[in-house]
Amino acid sequence: MAGPLPEGNPMPADGSLPVGVNIGAEQRTMSAYVHVPFCRVRCGYCDFNTYTATELRGTSQSTYIDELAREIELSGQVLARSELPVRALTSVFFGGGTPTLLPAEDLVRALELLRTQHAFAPGVEITTEANPDTITDDYVQKLAEAGFTRLSLGMQSAVPSVLATLDRTHNPASVAHAVSLAQQAGLEVSIDLIYGTPGETLEQWQESVEAAISLGTGHISAYALIVEDGTALERRIRRGELPVPDDDLEADMYELAEKLLSAAGFQWYEVSNWARSPDQRSVHNLTYWQGNDWWGYGPGAHSHIGGVRFWNVKHPAAYAQRLADGHSPAAGWEQPDLTAVALENVLLGSRIREGISTAELDNTAVASLIADGLIDGTSAINKRLVLTLAGRLRADEVVRRLTFS
Known part of the structure; x- marks a missing residue:
């Protein structure tokens, strides 16, 4: 399960946000993230806030949408009290966990509640994550008819031994079947991959x-495996049952992914994300990287409104109880100071293809990064800081050198 929640200020029982979150709201888009914290089994590497059936203690999947409905209504009240302008949602993302463990009718109902409360912008992107084994023709047809536009499939690997190390239970063949069903229903599909699994070779x-490229989707994400403390995978590595991931091999894997994806017509737009065309980029991903506003619904979900961050209690039972009592499920909030915001703008903005303005960056640090081949010199002449391939591999170093110079 995910680590502890951040420390912060206690959230008022009615969920009211600090004064000033409405300032500049017209220049920011608004999105919604819906966390569905249910999984059949917990993958050995997973540190997300998820629960299997035996861990729910006092709540159940069958009542979850009723609880979400209460938070969706509450969010409308909170945003109105904060004098924020009405902004139609530009993206909705159902994540988890495994959202598609719920009946399709539950996801559709949650979507309709969001549509009623917030309205949807023209061309709104509506995505759900899915385990390939949970997808049927009937399921994706119901999603498409309700307005879902996109399916994000957790493929992770095409190699059975790698999937076994990750404790993934799906059959690799089911990925192609799920992609085909989703595309026939008119949905865009994104494929998620993980590299750096202990024992995984460059050839694997x-x-x-x-295999991911051959599926013909318009979007592929590739994330380096992070071995989180307290996970089953971390314990196996600590006991010597699995090798420690090799940083140099992971760098080789990233470079190989860039080579193969680029040759297949994909273009990177964020360090871990590639799309065949600009209109196949994930609008919701970019919401986070560009610092726009979003409300996160569900246990442990995080929100960001007008520079204020707040987060819900983690366990589904505690989440349900707070809402049943008429209280906000938020456990706390914080508002980073200007220095922290500036650091975060560099951290997030430098990861996307468009980069960030160099206007407020240290010229000596920028020149040094150009000399080291970590940022693109031509873009820097045009006052934009854009990472090279080497810079993407050392993105954290780039940020440190820009912010601590």
């Missing part, structure tokens, strides 16, 4: 990337 990683 190439097999997975090529």
Whole structure:
């Protein structure tokens, strides 16, 4: 399960936000994230806020949408009290956990509640994550008819032994079947991959990337495995049952992914994300990287409104109880100071293809990064800081050198 929640200020029982979150709201888009914290089994590497059936203690999947309905209504009240302008949602993302463990009718109902409360912008992107084994023709047809536009499939790998190390239970063949069903229903599809699994070879990683490309989707994400403390995977590595992931091999895997994806017509738009065309980029991903506003619904979900961050209690039972009592499920909030905001703008903005303005950056640090081949010199002449391939591999170093120079 995910680590502890951040420390912060206690959230008022009615969920009211600090004064000033409405300032500049017209220049920011608004999105919604819906967390569905249910999984059949917990993957060994997973540190997300998820629960299997035996861990729910006092709540159940069958009542979850009723609880979400209360938070959706509450969010409308809170935003109105904060004098925020009415902004139609530009993206909605159902994540988890495994949202598609719920009946399709539950996801559709949650979507309709959001549509009623917030309205949807023209061309709104509506995505749900899915385990390939949970997808049926009837399921995706119901999603498409309700307005879902996109399916994000957790493929992770095409190699059975790698999936076994990750404790993934799906059959690799089911990925192609799920993609086909989703595309026939008119949905865009994104494929998620993980590289750097203990014992995974460069050849196995190439097999997975090529298999993902062959599926004909418009979007592929590739994330380096992070071994989180307290996970089953971390314990196996600590006991010597699995090797420690190799940083140099992970760098080789990233470079190989870039080579294969670029040759197949994909273009990177964020360090871990590639799309065949600009209109196949994930609008919701960019919401986070560009610092726009979003409300996160569900246990442990985080929100960001007007520079204020707040987060819900983690356990589904505690979440349900607070809402049943007429209280906000938020456990706390914080408002970073200007220095922290500036650091975060560099951290997030530098990861996307468009980069960030160099106007307020240290010229000596920028020149040094150009000399080291970590940022693009031509873009820097045009006052934009854009990472090179080497810079993407060392993105954290780039941020440190820009912010601590």
